[in-house]
Amino acid sequence: MEDRLLAERILDQIADAVVYANRSGEIVRWNRTSTSIFGFSAEEALGRSLDLIIPEHLRASHWSGFNAAMTTGATKLQGRPTLTRALHKSGRKLYVEMTFAIVKVDEGEVLGSVAVARDVTERVERERSAVRTT
Template sequence: MDVDHIIGDAILSAPSDAIIAADKEGDIIFWNPGAERIFGFARAEAIGRSLDIIIPTRLRKRHWDGYRRVMEIGESRYGQGDVLAVPGTAKDGRQLSLEFTIVPLRDGSRGLIGFAAIMRDVTERFEETRALRRKVAEMTK
């Protein structure tokens, strides 16, 4: 029994967190059931498309400037287990608050060929925190 394979398959097919991978150009090459649930795009709709489908329009230039820079130098300052927080966009236009970690994808000669991201939708928690901050600010006026 190949336990690593069984565990890997279970994690990749889980509907809880989104697991997305993109190639050097930023085109989606992997999209799991969690990504379908969070973003609303079926796997067949997402594979081969740009990450732009989940990046808010106002943030795309900054995202792509950073993505291209990382692909050129082959290293990211993230990817060491850092948890990042960013906004995202669902298929229906809903704005999402996401937390995620990235994993560099490397070829046999250790060259950077893309990234995988493990994402969690924290929109509800983000909204609750924002509402509490507003209440505290109003109370201290």
């Protein structure tokens, strides 16, 4: 099987969302699980700003970090997962655990950023409700 076709099949069959954005923050790759988690089809997401899935109150800090990463070629989290909020198409806020990586060409030029996300809303809400009842 051709490497490119295999890579596409892998991306579309893994259980985590994979969202790739170019240096401008425009969504270029959106796998099937991204649709499941965030509610937007690939057709609705591709070519749109990452603001599509970022709650308004987090956008300023997101863009500050994103622009710094595009300039320096490194993320502050260095691949460590972080718990954050995201938006579903319905307007509902989700808890997602995300990891980020900078995508570069061999010469080190930054092409964009990839995020891998997992919906952990149920777990976080269950943990928070357990804390409130103890």
